[in-house]
Amino acid sequence: MRDFSRSLPMSLLRAREAVMRQFRPSLREHGLTEQQWRILRALAAIEAVEVTELARTAFLLGPSLSRILRDLEARNLIERKTAKADLRRSMVSISEKGVKLMASVAPSSEAIYSEITRRYGARKLAELQDMLAELERSLGELGASDEAIAEE
Amino acid sequence: MRDFSRSLPMSLLRAREAVMRQFRPSLREHGLTEQQWRILRALAAIEAVEVTELARTAFLLGPSLSRILRDLEARNLIERKTAKADLRRSMVSISEKGVKLMASVAPSSEAIYSEITRRYGARKLAELQDMLAELERSLGELGASDEAIAEE
DNA sequence: GGAAGATACTTAACATGTTAAGTGAATGCG
DNA sequence: CGCATTCACTTAACATGTTAAGTATCTTCC
Incomplete structure (x- = not known):
């Protein structure tokens, strides 16, 4: 069996970790995890999105996103409104406070990149x-x- | 700010997920997670290793590894002995049952690769x-x- | 040889990954 | 219309990621 340390999954994992290791300390200083930062960035690009669509763009599974949105909302970094036409859907958007936080993180993030x-x-x-x-x-x-x- | 969906971390994350999506179902059928599989593969290549060295080769953080080893040991897939010369160190090795499990997973894993x-x-x-x-x-x-x- | 520091883990605490199940609201269709 | 199905999320449960703190052992150095 192939030396697993040279397998594709391991190569990708190590490469990604090498990259994220550069960003994490800066994010951490601002009280953000990698995933929370992805969500804010995804939201910054648009007015408002449905949760499902946000999951797709931020590349998070529904359950993770659900939890994180709950927390980000509690921290007033995002806002949600249920859609009028369809009560199942909720529209998520970044708050003013969220925008300010992003502005404070962006410079160091850009520098690292x-x-x-x-x-x-x-x-x-x-x-x-x-x-x-x-x-x-x-x-x-x-x-x-x-x-x-x-499913068989 | 750069469209984050095209950032390097996202590219790496998506690529890795695309790869792992191929393997997970097969591993799951055998009752293994990706990380447990990494550990077994790392152990299969050698007689015995210290936990710290295993963490390096399987690319897991100490705390994760500690938990997983506890579970794998409970399932009798691995064995541990404390080193005679240094009671802090414990030597980990794959058990016979672990070898058999690997043998049952390897074919499908190879095929996917x-x-x-x-x-x-x-x-x-x-x-x-x-x-x-x-x-x-x-x-x-x-x-x-x-x-x-x-530190600052 | 004995206290201070380093080492090899382990535990704890909190956040996310992953799958399954739950809930309420729309939709399709007889 | 009404009821089964689908849909958009949320909750639950368990495994791992991540940082900090804890524990036992070893080493160093006076």
């Missing part, structure tokens, strides 16, 4: 991202999460 | 792994986990 780009090389980084995207495509078509296949 | 390689391309896969390894190197030198730097 720039430093990563500088060390690894911008061209190489773009190449890597392309290859990762194609890996996703290669696997996405078949192994998607909820294929309508008989 | 082969299919991923086939879909993405062996050459491309090797290239990707090289680029990931270099990303690690680029970032590892400075941002390592425990640099002896003033």
Whole structure:
């Protein structure tokens, strides 16, 4: 069996950890986890979104998102309103306080990203991202999460 | 601010998830999580290891590993002995039952890996792994986990 | 050889990942 | 219309990630 330390999942895990290790301390100083930061960033780009759509863009599972939104709301970093037309849906948006928090984190976050780009090389980084995207495509078509296949 | 869905951390996260989505169902059928599987694979390659060294090879933090080893031991998949020379250290090894479980999982795991390689391309896969390894190197030198730097 | 510091874990506490089950609200359709 | 199905979330339960604190053992150095 292949030396598992050189398997694709391990390579991806280690690479991602190497990257996140750069960001976590800064986020932590601002009282944010990686996931909370993803949510704020996703929200900053739009007026309001449904929870399900937010889960897709922030790449979080529903249950995780549910909990995190509860906490972010308690901290007044986001706001929710139930949609008028469909009481099941709730629209989530970033609050003014959330925007301010983002503004305070963004500079250091940008600086870290720039430093990563500088060390690894911008061209190489773009190449890597392309290859990762194609890996996703290669696997996405078949192994998607909820294929309508008989549960047996 | 950069569209975060195209950021490096997200690219790596999505790619890894696309890969792991292929493996999880098979592991699950055998009652193993991804991390438990990593540990068994790491143990299969050697006679016995210290916990700290195992944490390094399986890429798990100490506390996670502590819990998982407790559970794997309860399931009789691994064995531990405290080292004679140093009572702090404990040597971990895979049990016979653990070896058998691995043997039952390995075929499907290998098949999945082969299919991923086939879909993405062996050459491309090797290239990707090289680029990931270099990303690690680029970032590892400075941002390592425990640099002896003033706590402020 | 004995106290201070370092080491190898383990526990604790809280946040998230993951799957299954629950809840209330829309939809489809006879 | 009415009832079964689907949908959009939320809760529950258990496993892991992450940081801090705890415990026992070992090492160092006077």
